[in-house]
Amino acid sequence: MFRSIKILRQHGIQYVPNLRTAKLTPLFRGRPVITGQLSAEQSAELANLCPSGAIEPNPFSIDLGKCVFCRECEFAAPDKIRFTNDYHIATNNRSNLIIRADQDIPIILDPDLVRKEIRTLFRRSLKLRQVSAAGDASNEMELNAAGNVCFDMGRYGIEFVASPRHADGLVITGPISENMAEALQICYDATPAPKLIILCGTDAISGGLFAESHALNRTFLNRYPIDLYVPGNPVHPLTFINGILDLIGRRI
Amino acid sequence: MQEPSYIELLPNGGPVGLKAIPVLKYSDFSSQMAGMMSLETVHCVLYYAFPYNGGLKFIAVLADDTSGKFLVFSHEQNSRITTLDSLTPQIPALHLFEREIHENFGIGFDNHPWLKPVRFANDRHRKDLGMNDYPFYRIDSEELHEVGVGPIHAGVIEPGHFRFICNGEKVIHLEIQLGYQHRGIEKLMLEAKSGLTRSVLAENIAGDTAVGHAVTNAQLIESLAGITISDSLQVERAIALELERIAVHIGDTAALCADVAYQFGQVVNEALRTTIINTTQLWCGNRFGKGLIRPGGTHYPLTSPVIESMLNTLNDTGFRFREITDNIFTAPSLLIRFDGIGIVTRNQALSIGAVGMAARMTGIARDIRTTHPTGHYSVLKYEPIIQETGDVLARAMLRNLEACKSIEMVTDRASALLATCHLQPATDNRQPITDNYLQPSSFALSVTEGWRGEIAHAAITGPYGEIVHYKIKDPSFHNWMALALAVRNQEISDFPVCNKSFNLSYCGHDL
Numbered sequence: 188m189f190r191s192i193k194i195l196r197q198h199g200i201q202y203v204p205n206l207r208t209a210k211l212t213p214l215f216r217g218r219p220v221i222t223g224q225l226s227a228e229q230s231a232e233l234a235n236l237c238p239s240g241a242i243e244p245n246p247f248s249i250d251l252g253k254c255v256f257c258r259e260c261e262f263a264a265p266d267k268i269r270f271t272n273d274y275h276i277a278t279n280n281r282s283n284l285i286i287r288a289d290q291d292i293p294i295i296l297d298p299d300l301v302r303k304e305i306r307t308l309f310r311r312s313l314k315l316r317q318v319s320a321a322g323d324a325s326n327e328m329e330l331n332a333a334g335n336v337c338f339d340m341g342r343y344g345i346e347f348v349a350s351p352r353h354a355d356g357l358v359i360t361g362p363i364s365e366n367m368a369e370a371l372q373i374c375y376d377a378t379p380a381p382k383l384i385i386l387c388g389t390d391a392i393s394g395g396l397f398a399e400s401h402a403l404n405r406t407f408l409n410r411y412p413i414d415l416y417v418p419g420n421p422v423h424p425l426t427f428i429n430g431i432l433d434l435i436g437r438r439i
Numbered sequence: 440m441q442e443p444s445y446i447e448l449l450p451n452g453g454p455v456g457l458k459a460i461p462v463l464k465y466s467d468f469s470s471q472m473a474g475m476m477s478l479e480t481v482h483c484v485l486y487y488a489f490p491y492n493g494g495l496k497f498i499a500v501l502a503d504d505t506s507g508k509f510l511v512f513s514h515e516q517n518s519r520i521t522t523l524d525s526l527t528p529q530i531p532a533l534h535l536f537e538r539e540i541h542e543n544f545g546i547g548f549d550n551h552p553w554l555k556p557v558r559f560a561n562d563r564h565r566k567d568l569g570m571n572d573y574p575f576y577r578i579d580s581e582e583l584h585e586v587g588v589g590p591i592h593a594g595v596i597e598p599g600h601f602r603f604i605c606n607g608e609k610v611i612h613l614e615i616q617l618g619y620q621h622r623g624i625e626k627l628m629l630e631a632k633s634g635l636t637r638s639v640l641a642e643n644i645a646g647d648t649a650v651g652h653a654v655t656n657a658q659l660i661e662s663l664a665g666i667t668i669s670d671s672l673q674v675e676r677a678i679a680l681e682l683e684r685i686a687v688h689i690g691d692t693a694a695l696c697a698d699v700a701y702q703f704g705q706v707v708n709e710a711l712r713t714t715i716i717n718t719t720q721l722w723c724g725n726r727f728g729k730g731l732i733r734p735g736g737t738h739y740p741l742t743s744p745v746i747e748s749m750l751n752t753l754n755d756t757g758f759r760f761r762e763i764t765d766n767i768f769t770a771p772s773l774l775i776r777f778d779g780i781g782i783v784t785r786n787q788a789l790s791i792g793a794v795g796m797a798a799r800m801t802g803i804a805r806d807i808r809t810t811h812p813t814g815h816y817s818v819l820k821y822e823p824i825i826q827e828t829g830d831v832l833a834r835a836m837l838r839n840l841e842a843c844k845s846i847e848m849v850t851d852r853a854s855a856l857l858a859t860c861h862l863q864p865a866t867d868n869r870q871p872i873t874d875n876y877l878q879p880s881s882f883a884l885s886v887t888e889g890w891r892g893e894i895a896h897a898a899i900t901g902p903y904g905e906i907v908h909y910k911i912k913d914p915s916f917h918n919w920m921a922l923a924l925a926v927r928n929q930e931i932s933d934f935p936v937c938n939k940s941f942n943l944s945y946c947g948h949d950l
Contacts, residue, residue, distance in 0.1 A: 194707060194762050201710045212717075214724035214739075238636040257639050257730050262738055270724075317595040321620045323946050325646025325727045328690075330595050335709045349593035366559055366570050366949075367598055367619045370590045396640055399630065402561035402623035420729060421646060 201336045206428050207439060215272040215423070216256040219249055221288040225267050233260045233268075239389070239396050251276060251284040251294075251418040252392040277417040277430025284392075284418060296415075296433040304381045305414065306436040309355055312344040313435055315385070316354035316378060320371050321397075322361030325421035326388040330358065333424035340428045343437055351375075356383025356414070362390040362397040368404040375407070385415040385431075388422050395420065443471055445512040448500075450811040453662050454883035457899060460498065461512050465523055468514040472499060473529050480504040482792050482805070484886060484895050486536035488544055489908045495519060495544060500884060500897065504810040509884060522547030525554075532792025535916060558618035558949045562626065573616045575602050582606065586931065590619045597945035601934075608930050613923045620949035628909035634660055634734060634874050637909075641896070642729045645913055645947035649725075650676075650683045651889030652913075652947075653732035655896045658813055659885035660734040663900060664875035668735065670815070674852055675741055677815040678749075679719075679728055681845040684890035686715040688838035688845075689760060691942050695835055696767065698936040699776040707763045714756045718749050733871030746857045750850060757846040764839045777832035781925035781937035784829055788921060795892015797918040797941060800837050801829035807888035816888075819848070831933075834940040877904040891915060891944065913947025 203209045211217070225233070230244035237260060241253035249260070249268075261268045273293065278284060280297040319327050333340045334347065348354050351374050363371065375382075386408075389395040394403060417430045432439065444461040463471065475481050485500040494517040501510045516523075525548035527534045537548045539557045545564035548554055556563075559570055577585075583606055590598035600616040624644055631637045641656035642649040654676050661668060690712040696704030716726040723731040723739040731739055767773055783793070785801040798805040806823035808816045824840045826833035879902050886895045892914030899908040918941060925937050 190762070190766055191703065194703075194759070194766060197759055197762065198707050198710060201706075201713075212721045212724070214722075215720060216724045216730070236633070236635065238631075238633070238639040255639060255643075255729075256725070257635075258724070258738070259635060318591055319595075319597045319620075321622050321946065321949075322597065323643050323646035324597055324944065325649065325729075327595050327597060328647065329726075332709075332713070335713070336706045337710065337713050347595050361620075362622060364619065364621050364949075365561065366621050367590065369570070370598065370619065374591055396636075396643055397622045397624075397627065400561075400623040400627055402621050402626075420643070421727065423726075 202339050203337055205439070206338065206425060209425060211272045211274055211423070211425070213272055215274065216258050216270045218251070218273040218276050218294060219254075219261070219268055219270045219286055220291045221247065221249065221268055221286060223267055224288060225264065229264060229267070233264060236260060236263055240398065247288055249286045250393075251286060252281060252416060253389065253395065253398070254418065255389055255395055255420040274423050274426045275429055276419070277415060277426055277433065279415050279434060281413075281416060284416060296430070298436075301434060301436070302381070302414070305383065305434065308381065309383070310435045310437055313356075313431065314346055314348045314354050315356055315358050315383075316351045316374065317347050317358045317360070318371050318374050320359055320361040320367040320391075321364035321403075322388065322390060326360040326390075326419070329421045329424050330360070330387065330427065333427050338424040338428060340431070343432065343439070345428070345431055351377040352379065354378050354382070356385060358385045358387050359391045360387045362394040362400070362403050363405045363407060365402055365404040368407060371407055375411070383414045384411055385417065386413055387417045387427065389418055389420050392416050392418060443475065445471070445510040447506075448509040448511055448884055450507065450509070450813045450886065451817060453665065454878050454881035455511070457880050457882050460882060463512055463514050465514045465516075468497075468499070468512065469524065469526055471512065472526055475501055475510070476530050476532070479789060482794070483532055483536065484509065484893065485897055485910060485912055486533060487910050488540045488546070489899065491515065493517070495546070497540070498882070498897075500895070502811060502886070504805070507811055509811065509886070511882065511884070516546070519544055519546070522549055524549050525551035527551050527553070531790045532917070535920070556618065558621050560618075560621055561623045570618060575616070576604070576612060576614050578604055578612070583611065599945045603931060603934075605931055608932065610926045610929055610931050610934070613926050615919055615923055617919065617945060617948050620946040622946070622950065624950045625909055625911055628911070629906060634872065638733050642732065644911060644950070645944040646727055647687055647944065648683065648889045648891065648894065648913070648947065650679045650728040650732055651887055651894050652896075653728075654680060655885045655887040655894045657732055657734040658887065659883055659896045659898055660872075660875075660877070662885060663877040663881065663883045663898065664735070664872065665878065666735050666872065666875065671856070672737060673814040674856060675737065676732065677819070678741070678849050678852055679731055680887070680889070681849045682715060682719055683728060685842050685845045685849070686712050686719070687890045687942070688842035689715065691939065692764065692767070692835065692838055694939045694942070695777075695831070695936060696773075698939050699773055701767070701770075701773055704763060704767050704773075707759070711756050711760055711763070714752050718752045721745055721748055735872035735875070736870045738871065741856060743857055746853045749853055750857070753846050753850050757843065757850075760842065760846075768836065768839070774832065776936060777835055778830065780831045780933050781929055781940065782828070782830045783921050783925050787924050788829065791920045791924070792917050793921050794917045795888065795914045796834065796837055797892065797921045799823060800826045800833040802827045807886055807893045811886055813885070813887065815852075831936055831940045877906070879904040889914065891942075892918065911950055913944050915943040915948045919943050919948060
C-alpha cells in the first residue's frame, strides 16, 4: 500500500498539458524545408537517392505522402534541404503534402474540404476502429501511445474501440496487403455511416517503401473519399492527435 | 554415416564462395541434418530454397552453440517438380522451413504431418489458393466448439487469425493463421535500387525491431563489402540494440499488467517506456531508431549531451522500473494470473526450435550474444538470463531481469564512452556506405540477437556482386508455435496474457 503510494508519487503527472504547442526534440524529423534552387543534376541525384520515390526532380519537390523521413536527402544536400521538427503535418488535402522549394509554410487542413457531418457529429466524441493492413507495428504502437497517460487523446473524446459497429470511422495503417484487402473491406462495411477514413503513416497514404510490391492491393482506396492524411514513419502521436483535432474542428 | 560435410562460418567472418558450400545428395543431407540436430546445442537457423541453374538449391544453416560457428551445407534438385522425404517427423523444428519451401516452389514433402500454407506469399506456387482456403484442423464433435479470432483484433495491433478448438472454456487446440501482413519484402530487397533502400527496408521489416533488423542487414552488407567498422561504432550499435530491448520489455510488462486489469502497473510502465524511446528520439530523431543504423557508418554519432541525457534517464527509469516490478512480482492477485499459466516445456521448446526469449524461459541457454557474438558483443562476454518454468511468469520475469541487465550494460558502456569524449562526438562520424562493391558469387550470413531472439539475414551474390537472393528470418518464425502450445489446456480467457507474454511479430513472420 505505502509502496504503491510511493510509486504513484514518483510517477507524478505525466500528461502533456498542451498538445498543440508541445515541442519535440530538435532532431525529430517532421516537415522538411527546401531552401534555394537545386541544379538539375543535383535534383536528379536526390530523386535517385530517395528510397521511396518521394522526390520529384523537376520542379524539385518532396511528397510527404511518400517520404519515409529517413533524412538521407538532407545528408546528401545539407545546404538545400532541412528537416524541421514541425510535427503539424496532417492534412485532408493530398496536394498539401507536397513540399516545394522556398516554401517554409505550415501544412494546413483545408476546412472547405471537410464534410459537414464530421464537424457536427464528431466534434465532441470520435470513436475510431484501427485496421492494420500490413503495418509494421510502429504506427500501431504510436496510435496506442496517443491514448496513453502522456498524450491522452481521450481528454477530447477521441478513442479507439474494439468493434467497427461502435466506430465513427477507420484509421488505416500499412500499405494494404492483398491478403488483408478483404478483411479491411468487411470492417469498413460493418462501420455505420457516416464514417471517416484516416490514412495513418506513409505506407498507408502511398504504399511508401512498398508501393511497387505486387503483394499489395490498394483498390479499397479508390472506392471512398479519404478524410485525413497523416504522414510519418511512424506517425508521431502529436501529429495524429493534432490532425484529428483540426479535422473535427476542435479548439482547446 | 560418413564424415559430416559442411562449411563453417564465423559470426564475425566474411562470406564464403557459393561453390564452397558442400552439395550433398538428399539422402546424405537428411541423415547429416538429423544427426547434427540430435544435439541440444545445435539448432536450425535457416533452411530455404532458391532457383538455381534451372532447378532449386536448398541451403541449410545450423548454429552450433559449442563451437560458436554456423555450419552450412546444401542439396540441389534439377527439377522443380520433386517430392522429398520430409525431415519433420524426425526433427519437428524443421516443419515451417519445409512448409515455406513447399509453399514457394511446390516441392512435396512426403510424410510431413502438417504441410500447410505459411503466409500465402505473393509469388507462391499455388496462386489459385488464397487466405480463405487455409485448411484448419478440425474435430467433428457435438461437445466441442470453435472460436475464431481475427484477423482484426480488439486492440490496435497487427492482424492474424487464431482458431481455437475448445471444450467449454478450455482450449484443446489453437491454430494460428498468418500471412495477412505479407508485403513481399524479400523480393523488394532484390529489386531495391541501392544499399540505402535495402537498409531502410530492413528497418521496416518489424517496427518494434527496427534496430535489430537494420543491424543485421548492416553486418551482412559489411561482410560482403569487406568493411570493418570501428570499435566505437560497434559499441554504439550494441547500445541501440539494448535500448530497443529495454523499451520493448518495459512496454510488454505494461501490456501484461493491462491484460490482467492492473492499470497501475500498466500506466507506470507505459510512462517508463516513453522515457526510453524518447531517449532514442533524442539521439536520432525517431522513437524506434529508424535511420540510426546504416551499413559502414552512421549519421548520428553519439555526442556527450546525448550520452548524459541517456545516463540520467536510465538511472531514473531503472530505479522506478525496479520499484514497480517489485510491486508486480509480489502481488498475489497478479501472480495467480501469471504463475503456472501458459506453460511451454523445455522439451517442447527444443523440439520446435524455439529461439531467444521463448527458449530461455524454459532453461535453454540460447542467446546469440553469448554463443555467436558479433560486433561489440564479442568482447562483452554476455551471460544469458535463464528462467526454468516456461510459463507467463517466467516470460514476465525474463523481461524484467533482461531489462535491468541491459540498463546496467548500456549505463556501463555509455559511461565509458563519455569518459573519452568532451563535446565532440563520442564515436567517430564515419559516413555510411551506399553502394560498395560486394564480393561476387558468394553466400553471406548475419545473425543478431534482437529482443525477441535471433534475427538472421542471408544473401547470395551473382557474378557481378549483385544480390540475387535475400533471405530474412525473424525469431517469430520459430516462436509462434510456442504460443500455440502454451495455450493448450488453458482457459481461453488466459489467451491474451499468454499472447502478450510472447509478443510475437506478425509482419516479421509474414515479410
